[in-house]
Each structure stands twice: as C-alpha cells, then as structure tokens.
Amino acid sequence: MSKNTTSNNNTGFSYNVNNQNNQQDFNESVNRSLDQTKDNINRSIDESRKQIPHFNDIVNSYQEQNLQAVKEITENYIESQKSIINSFQSALIPYQQNVNTTVNAWNSPEAAANAYSRFVSNIADNTVTYLRTTNNLVFASLDALSYYLYVNVIDVLNP
Numbered sequence: 001m002s003k004n005t006t007s008n009n010n011t012g013f014s015y016n017v018n019n020q021n022n023q024q025d026f027n028e029s030v031n032r033s034l035d036q037t038k039d040n041i042n043r044s045i046d047e048s049r050k051q052i053p054h055f056n057d058i059v060n061s062y063q064e065q066n067l068q069a070v071k072e073i074t075e076n077y078i079e080s081q082k083s084i085i086n087s088f089q090s091a092l093i094p095y096q097q098n099v100n101t102t103v104n105a106w107n108s109p110e111a112a113a114n115a116y117s118r119f120v121s122n123i124a125d126n127t128v129t130y131l132r133t134t135n136n137l138v139f140a141s142l143d144a145l146s147y148y149l150y151v152n153v154i155d156v157l158n159p
Contacts, residue, residue: 076140080133087129
C-alpha cells in the first residue's frame with residue numbers, strides 16, 4: 001500500500017505542477033494579449049491624433065464656405081429690403097399728393113378719378129417691384145444652394 005500511496009502522491013504532485021504551469025502559461029498568454037491590445041489602441045489613438053489637423057482644415061473650410069454663403073444671402077436680402085423700402089417710399093408720395101389734392105378739391109370728380117388711377121398704377125408698380133425682388137432673392141438663394149451642393153459633391157468625390 002505504501003507503494004501505491006507513493007505512486008499516487010507523485011502523480012498528484014506532477015498533476016499540481018502541470019496545472020500550475022498551465023495556469024502560468026494561461027496568465028502569461030492573457031497578459032500578452034491584453035498588452036498587445038493596449039499597444040494597438042495606443043497606436044490607433046496616435047494615428048487619429050495625426051489626422052486631427054486634416055479634419056480641422058476640412059471643418060474650417062466648410063465653416064468659411066458657410067460664412068461666405070450667409071454673407072451673400074444677407075447682402076442680397078438687405079439689397080432686396082432696400083429696394084422694397086424705396087418702392088414703398090416712392091409709392092407713398094403719390095398717395096400723399098392724392099390725399100392733399102382730394103382734400104383740397106374733395107368735390108371734384110376729376111380729382112377722384114385721378115386719385116383712383118394713381119392708386120391702381122402704384123399697386124401695379126409695387127407688384128412688379130415685388131416680383132422682381134422675389135426673383136432676385138430666389139435666384140440668389142439658388143446660386144448659394146448650387147455652390148453648396150457643388151462643394152459637397154467635390155468633398156464626397158475627393159475625400
């Protein structure tokens with residue numbers, strides 16, 4: 001029995017040593033894998049850092065293009081507002097004259113007909129001015145949109 005016990009003890013010891021070696025190999029393998037993963041992550045972060053100036057240039061370019069488009073749109077809008085204000089001011093002068101004439105000659109049928117014809121003429125002029133201004137605003141917006149689309153197509157084709 002003692003022979004069997006010694007034999008079993010040696011086998012148990014051998015098993016424990018092999019088990020410990022396997023455990024150490026496994027731990028080393030896991031540590032190596034985690035270290036490689038950490039190195040890969042650090043390398044990816046370094047590569048991403050190197051690309052930051054390029055991305056900043058792209059964003060800056062995009063912002064400059066947007067600012068230019070906004071500038072053009074606002075300038076066109078302000079010009080259209082000037083045009084509208086000028087047309088209203090020029091339209092109000094005949095009304096004021098008509099009112100003065102009507103007040104002065106309120107019982108004259110000729111003055112009433114004159115005032116009405118001027119009123120209709122001014123409405124027609126204002127409508128034409130409105131349409132012209134609206135067309136200018138639409139074409140300016142379309143120009144800005146086409147430029148924006150052109151720039152985005154270039155950016156997509158040339159990343």
